[in-house]
Amino acid sequence: MENKIQKNTQIETGAKFFTLSEFRRELGIPLILAKKLIVWGEVEAVKAMDGTLRIAAPEVAIAKKFVGTPINKARLFVKALGPGLITGASDDDPSGIGTYSSVGAAFGLSIIWMAAWLLPMMTAIQEVCARIGVVTNKGLAGVLKTHYNRKIVIGAVILLIVANIVNIGADLGAMAAAIGMFTNLDYYIIIALLAIGITLIEIFVQYHLYVRALKFLTISVFAYVITGFLINPDWGLIFKNAIIPQFIFDQKYLFAIIAVFGTTITPYLFFWQASEEVEENKLLKNYHKSKKGIYSRIAHMRTDVYTGMFLANIVFFFIVLTTAQVLFANGITNVNSAQDAALALAPLAGKHAALLFTLGIIGTGLLAIPILAGSGAYALTEVLEWKEGLEMKFLQAKGFYFIIALSIICGALINFIGINPIKALYYAAFLNGVIAVPLMYLIMKIGNDPKVMGDECHPAWVKFFGWTAVVAMTIAIVLMIVLQIM
16 A cells, blocks of 8 residues: 555645644544554545645544554554564563562562663663664664774674673573473473574564564563562562662672663663664655654654663563562572572462463563574674665575574574573673673764764763763672672
8 A cells, every 4th residue: 555644735725634743632642653553554644835744634533433442542552663662572581581580589679779770771772772773774883884993893793792692592591491391302402493493483584574473472571560469569668679779789789780780771682773773764665864754753763662661671670579579588599490480470370380481481582582683683794794684585685694593503502511591591691781881882972973963962861871871880890890809
């Protein structure tokens, strides 16, 4: 269907027309969904002489009928969201679930404050990454290559790929351990089957097709939210611990802070977010590099990113809450196996807790591993100037897909050296936290460089919280090194 937004139609004198803002208020829907209804061809919009979009009254009536109930509005809103939601959801991958479970069991509520305090920081960093992709129409590696020293680019890409391979390995190991609770298959055979299956899906299924399924895989992690309410915690105590930070100058506690940071504000999401905004630009046929077009895309991106980051942190908060109340409070302070981690869901699922945990690990793993492998492939192919993109077929971008396959294979092989799969998630998160610092520094520099961003440099709040994230993590790492030496 030809996109109706592209029509230039003379608005009839005396006819009732609505601006886009009036249209969304009439329907009671977010602006992003109002725009998507036009892009999808469900509503016909015409351009006024000043270039703004107008929707005729009969079209508004049709849209009201199409949108319908609040449940349908929510469904359409999720459908309207794009890379930001996927990025946020993949933040609660097996590494996230394993790390949050480990720190909740080990430290109880004393670390839950990070959920609230990291939210503006992670949102700021992801907005910077998304804004770079929208404005430059390039991934982070492509921007670095154009504007910065080649050694900086290569260093950033190497850091990313090392972190990604370790993370892929940890995620595959956790998925295999979870599946192993219900099958007699050998642990290593499960890993091999998972690695092959995920690789084939990412190579042969185009992004815009499987992204629809990926969005709905995010539902599995909300079991922790339900459990958090079922156990009837002392909400006064919960919110006190969530608002007032606690600091324990102990090596294990600082390790936990860095690991939580690394699985929440994680390197692969930086590159993925920027690259997927470029993919989104390709899908939006009406996107133009005009000032008005960029402004519209940034507004769309913000709703998307903010929703994804908020959902990611809600899940983070409730995983720590449930493990603190179910595991830590009952003396289980070490999460050494999938069975240990699954106990946190027992108040909701009872004897089926292990099954629910397994579904969550598998769902988020299938979401995260393609993103981990894809983000590294985007970065390296941009540096090498190879054809890249998840919308391309295998024969069009063989190098790009080869990097994806190699990353997943190398990650799978890490599990053959005998590392505890649940512990591996925690250590992978710590590695991500260390690697995130120099990458965040580069991202904040790029996003505030007028040569790169033109008029779209950091807003003041992004600048404040972005640099706060860099400084806070640097201090945590330095303190840990000092304690290690002492």
